[in-house]
Every structure is written in structure tokens, then in C-alpha cells.
Amino acid sequence: MSIRIALAGNPNSGKTTLFNAFTGSNQYVGNWPGVTVEKKEGKLKRHSDVIVTDLPGIYSLSPYTIEEIVARDYLIDEKPDAIINIVDGTNLERNLYLTTQIVELGIPVVVAINMMDVVKKRGDKIDVAELSRQLACPVVEISALKGTGVDTVADMAVEAANGKPTVPQHSFSGTVEHALAHIEEAVVHDMPAEQQRWYAIKIFEEDEKVLERLNIAPDVMAHIKEDIASAEAEMDDDAESIITNERYIYISSMIQSCYKKANKGQLSTSDKIDKVVTNRFLGLPIFALIMFLVYSISMSGAALGTGLTDWANDGLFGDGWHLAGKSEYEEAMDTYAKEYLFSNVEFKETIEEAVAAEVPGAEDILGAVEDGSWGDFEEPYEFFADSLAEQGYDISEYVTYAMGDEEEGIEPAGEVPEPENYGTWVPGIPVLIGNLLEKMGANEFVTGLILDGIVAGVGAVLGFVPQMLVLFLCLAFLESCGYMARVAFIMDRIFRKFGLSGKSFIPVLVGTGCGVPGIMASRTIENERDRRMTIMTTTFIPCGAKLPIITMIAVALFHGSSLVATSAYFVGIAAIVCSGIILKKTKMFAGDPAPFVMELPSYHLPTVGTVLRSMWERGWSFIKKAGTIILISSIVVWLGSVFGYIDGQFGFSPDMELENSVLGMLANGIKFIFAPLGFGTGVEGIKATIATIMGLVAKEEVVGVFGVLDFAGLTKLAAYSFLLFNLLCAPCFAAIGAIKREMNSAKWTWFAIAYQCVLAYAVALCVYQIGSIFTEEMNVIGLIFAILVLVGFFYLLFRKNKYDENHLTVAVKKTKKQMANVSE
Amino acid sequence: MRTLRDVAIGSTCKVKRIHGEGALKRRIMDMGITKGVEIYVRKVAPLGDPIEVTVRDYELSIRKGDAELIEVQE
Incomplete structure (x- = not known):
């Protein structure tokens, strides 16, 4: 029978490097069901019957982030045969916090202390034997980067998988243990013995996800709650915080007996780098320089x-x-x-x-x-x-x-x-x-x-691959050397105002070159909500393929004025900012925000292998997932453009006039939609509609279909409205494929596309109808509609955020407490 | 009430209590900011927010708004 081993550890603890060392090229990358969190599995080297699952990097097994929920659901429901807990030796104290939770799961645990080479270089000492005794599980020193100790950990984990589960050694203070004992007796006694402690602690913490699942009888729950309340009163804190506190107290005592730091207070190399790189005055120029490099390496001509x-x-x-x-x-x-x-x-x-x-x-x-x-x-x-x-x-x-x-x-x-x-x-x-x-x-x-x-x-799929691989190489380097966390640190203040992460800067920047890698670059954002918001808004910024449309309209109607291009970028940025503000107030993005309490990991040079592997994984996942969509859509559009009526007879012709094709007929049928935007009437209307549809294949196709000549039939205002719509509406199929890949959900993909189209329509409508006041073509009904849309837009923009997490939850909890007091 | 937000850059303080609740409080505590721990305020981001602190021997960044939940004494 095959053995399943889970690899768990903090972010930045070297988990990915260790996983790669375990499995080599024998990996399968996918997603955890229903979420955008990546799931990696692989066969352990030298043990073909052992499967290693790489859990997301987490700090705790709390029920608050998707990564944590995914990890604990897997550990509790799938019950792997053993867990390898990778611990960063240079950051022992906080890393052991997760360890104290993992040993409670009733699964054999092997602790691998990583970065031992760095620890030794610093002159620090970790007493492994003592740590192993206190945790009651095997502890191995390793360096995933150098490959030392990796085989030992693997062998020990396989051995542990056939042994007894790890029994947690730490106890909490008397009051807490008393309450836990009650809970064990009242609720969890018929569960598997090794999982009882985990469940008891979760019930004590009043962990919603666990309570939901256990469905405890109300009278039993009321009884338990009394115990919890008395513990809370005695320790003057809420139950969840009591447990967290107790864990850290236990770790502090363990650290004192197992860990000796050589030189306290001296600046490490990483500290020295950080002093310059995120310096109050140098921070922004350095950031600009690095971003410029990333951009030019992945985009500019010579590169x-x-x-x-x-x-x-x-x-x-x-x-x-x-x-x-x-x-x-x-x-x-x-x-x-x-x-x-x-x-x-x-x-x-x-x-x-x-x-x-x-x-x-x-x-x-x-x-x-x-x-x-x-x-x-x-x-x-x-x-x-x-x-x-x-x-x-x-x-x-x-x-x-x-x-x-x-x-x-x-x-x-x-x-x-x-x-x-x-x-x-x-x-x-x-x-x-x-x-x-x-x-x-x-x-x-x-x-x-x-x-x-x-x-x-x-070709359309693969044409994107080279520049994406180059970009992913840059991103992988920035991530693994530790600078990416600093990007968030530096940009957070601006981006959080409209519901994005500081790390959203990179997708938007890359999006000015091409939206596809831009969307893929959102992968570096940990928080799912920020990531979704970034994916939805990145393509608003004019990409390289939209430039020909801008240029053509500027040349054809505005004497090549550079104002057209400037305004296009301005509209793009405004669309991102306004969307952020509007969307963060909607139900879909409501809920507890991810607190921005973020580790700034030590700088270190990543290995070539890790960076290349990350580059390849992302590139390949684009080819596979996005490729299918792009390919199918291209074929469908091609079929639509070559079948149609020739001299009154339906048939195929490779040189079909677009107006007579199926696509043309479709366009003729739906062009009325664009009439309020100024480009949906007459022959130009059909062509403009076809151009918009063809723009889905690739934005530069718009120019191919709707050439300079056709614009002669449009007013300046209508042409500008056409430009705005094509800039903001659904991106090309390649980008839609990337959205699908990154959202990992059909619902969210459709929502993103629909939102983009609706916004594009609203903007073009307002600009055309309100702009018409200054021409002779003013349409009263259209104008009224446009003004209504505008009012609605401003309402959405400035309304109060009724999901404003902090204020609301505090208020609700306060009233709950007041009611509790009254009933007493 | 003196909070982490009020602590001058370059100085050290001791945590007295964490206010707030739910995800935010749990996250702050999960990252090692618990009662009695020492925090060194290292620097502030170039745009003035968030701040960078050293706690339990590693670097952590936290927004000033969230730092207000952490009651400290010097």
C-alpha cells in the first residue's frame, strides 16, 4: 500500500526547495478543489510508493485564511500517514508555533530544521536531542538548499508513517486544561483517541468551522460555554487568544533550553541590505529601478x-x-x-x-x-x-x-x-x-x-510563452530572494486604498506590456480577495496590442495628438482605481479582510534550480489551461469568418467578405447594442461590431477589420467612444484564458468578463451621450440614461461600505456582549 | 492607552494586551505578538505606512491602523 506524507511549514521556510529535493521532476501541480491555492504532489525519490503532498505555506492552523483551511482540512480529513514539518532554524521561535499545532493532530510528525548551514555560520546552537525529547518526535537538521539531511528526513518520515502517532507533550495552564478535560469528556470521547485533543482545543477556541462540522447538541454546548467563559474571565482574554498565548509561553520555555544565540543585537547581512533597500529615502528610487529592470527585461525591444x-x-x-x-x-x-x-x-x-x-x-x-x-x-x-x-x-x-x-x-x-x-x-x-x-x-x-x-x-498561445517565461523568471527571482515582500511593504499604502495589495503593482505594470503575463503575475499575491480583484482589473490598463487602436484613432481623427494615448492610460488607471473602490464594497468581496501583518523574510540568493522550476511551472500551466480556451475560441471565430453567404448562397470561402460571413450576420444582429455608444448604426456599425468581436481574438485585430477608412464614417466622439469600449471591455481570449487559469472558477471568470464589459459600456455611453451635448446630435433619452448611469456610478463609488469589517464586527460583538450582560 | 503606533522608531516596547478580535487579532498573535513579548520598532515604509518591527527575532510589517490594537508599555 502506498504511503502519503504531507509537507507542512511556514512560508519562506524553504518548503518548496525541500519538496523539489524530495521529488525531483516527479511532480504534479494542480489546485486545491474550488480555490486558487496551488496543490503540488510528487513521488518521493527512492521510494516510488510514497506520495508527498506539499501543503500551502502557513503560520498557523487557524480558520481564517484559505491556505490554513485547505491545509487543516487535508490533515484532518485525509489523514496522511505522516507529516514532515519543516522549520526555519534561523527563525525557530515563530516556526515552532505551527509545530505545536501540528503535533496535536494525532499523526506521526518528523520535524526538519532547515537552514542549519546558516544557523551554524552565525555560531548559533540548537540542541536537537533536547528538542526531539520535548516535542516527542524525531528532529533532523537539514539544509534543503545544499541538500544535506534531505534523505535522512525522507527515510525517517517513511519509518514514522508505520509507527505510532506523535503525542503532544505540552500542557496549558490549569484552568485551560480543566476546561479541555470537560470538553473531551462531554463531546469528543467517541472520536479516534489521537484526534481528541485537537478537537477539544478547537472547541475551546470556539472555532466556527469545527463547531459547524461537529454539530454539538445545544445543551452540551451551553455547558461547555460555561467552562470557557469561566476560563476567559480568569485569564482576562478570549479563549482563542488564551491558547495562542499559552503556546508561545511553552515555546519560549523550550527555546530557552534548546537554543543558544551567539551574538545578540548584531546586524546580519540581510539586515544591512534591508537598511538600504527599504530605506525611507532610498526605498522608492530603488523600487522604481528594480521595477524598471523587471519591465524592460520582460518587455522592451532589445530585451x-x-x-x-x-x-x-x-x-x-x-x-x-x-x-x-x-x-x-x-x-x-x-x-x-x-x-x-x-x-x-x-x-x-x-x-x-x-x-x-x-x-x-x-x-x-x-x-x-x-x-x-x-x-x-x-x-x-x-x-x-x-x-x-x-x-x-x-x-x-x-x-x-x-x-x-x-x-x-x-x-x-x-x-x-x-x-x-x-x-x-x-x-x-x-x-x-x-x-x-x-x-x-x-x-x-x-x-x-x-x-x-x-x-x-x-501560435497565438505559444507566441506569449517566451516573454512570459522571461517575466516569470524575474518574478521567481524577486519572490525567492525576498524582495517581493518588500514590494508589498513599500506600495501597500497606495494600493490598499482601493482594495488591492501592494503586490498588485507588478501585475498592472506588466499589464502595460501584455495583460496575459500581467494576470499570471497576480499569482504572487497571497490573499485570495486581493488576487481576484487584481485579476479583474489588470487588463484595464492599455496593453501593447491596444496601442495600434489608439494610434489609429489618434492618427485618423485627432491629427496624431498624443492626448489620445495619454487619455487612454488615464482612463485605464481610473478604471482600476474606481473598480477597486466599487468592488470592495460589494458582497462578493466582502468579509474579513486579510490583515496586513506580513513577514519580511531574510534576503538570500535563491538557487538556479528553484527559480527555473518556478518559471517553468507557471509557463506550463498557462500553456495547458489557457491554451485550450484560446485554441477553441480562435477556431470558432475563424469558422464564423469563413462561412457565410456568397451571391445569396450559404457556403465556405477562404476570402469571405466579413460583412457577408456568419460573423457579419451576427454583428448585424447585435450592432443595435452599440447604437447608444455612437458606433452601432449603418455599415460602420456592422464593421465596428465585427471589429469588437475580432478584438477578442487579439486586440490588434480591431485595426485589421476597422481600418483608417472606416473611421471617416464616424464622428470624433463616436470614434473615441469606440476606443474606450474596446480598451475596457473583455480582453482577448488569451487574457480570458489566463483569467480562467488564475481564478480557477467558471463563476469568477464570467463575473470578471461581465464586469469589464458592463463598465466599458457604461463609460462609453456616458462619454458619448454627455459629449453629444456639445454637438448637434444630442439625444435627450440617451442623455437621461447616461446621467442615470453616471449617478449610479457615483453612488457605488461613494456609498458607505456596509461590509466595513472592523466597525461592523466590533459593533455586532458589542451588542452581543451587552445582551449577554442583560440576560445575566 | 499607549499603542505600538505611538512607539518611536528605534525604540523597544513590551506588549501589554492585544485588543480587537477575530481574524485580525488571531493573525497578530499567530505571528508572535503576544502578551509580554518585546517589540523593537525598526523603521517606517517610505510612504509613511506600514511600519517594520522586530519580534521574536524576525522582521514583521504591520499597518499603523492595526498597530493601534496593540497596547504596549515601554
């Missing part, structure tokens, strides 16, 4: 993140990439373009005229022509060629002359350089599969489904 993501999107899942010789190819293209295109005087004059007429995009194109760079020319040309032509500055025939046009069968003027001929060219996966399908003679539909539906979908 690995973007480079890899671009490669994955354009190379691996695009046409292909140059293993070497990229610059030679680019040079050849520049030379070719100069000879056949840029040197054409008429061509250049047309662009210059367009610049003079202030046609959007013309300036970018002219700049590229003057620089003689094909790479810089290609992008704005693709983007703006149609609008140039529309306004009478058609340059497409010059480009076609130089580059040819395969579909029209026009040969290029000269010999266009082929990327394959320069350096080492590796074709992308779509090209390879496309060639394969062609050879197999697959029909258009199958080819389209595989290339545009499936491969593009997989």
Missing part, C-alpha cells in the same frame, strides 16, 4: 522577451526566420527597393503631395522612402495605402510595378531578393504545414482550418 515573442509570432508561426544572414537580406531588399521604387520621382512626388495634404500615415511612408529602408516602408504602406488611394494619392501601382502581384499575375520589374537565398533561412511552421497539405491535396477548407484556425491559434 529577450519581445525578441523571442516576435520570433515566435512572425518567424516560427509566420513565414519563417533567418538563423543567420538576416541583415544581408534586409540590405538586399533596401537596395532593390531603392533601385526600382524609391528612386521613382513620380512615386516620391505623390507621397510628398499627400504629406502636404496631411493624409494620415503619409509622413511615415515618406520618412522610410527618404531613409531608403524597405522594412520601415512596408509596415505603414500596408496600413495606410488604401486611405492614401482614397484621397487621390495612389501609390500602389508603383509598388506593384516593383514588387509584382502574385494574385494578379504581375511579374516584378526586377529580381526581388528571396529570403531563402540569404544566410540560413528556416521556414515557419505554417509554411511547412501548408506545403505538406498541398502535397497531400487537401481541399481549401481543411487547409484553412489547419493553417488559419488551428496553427494560428496554437
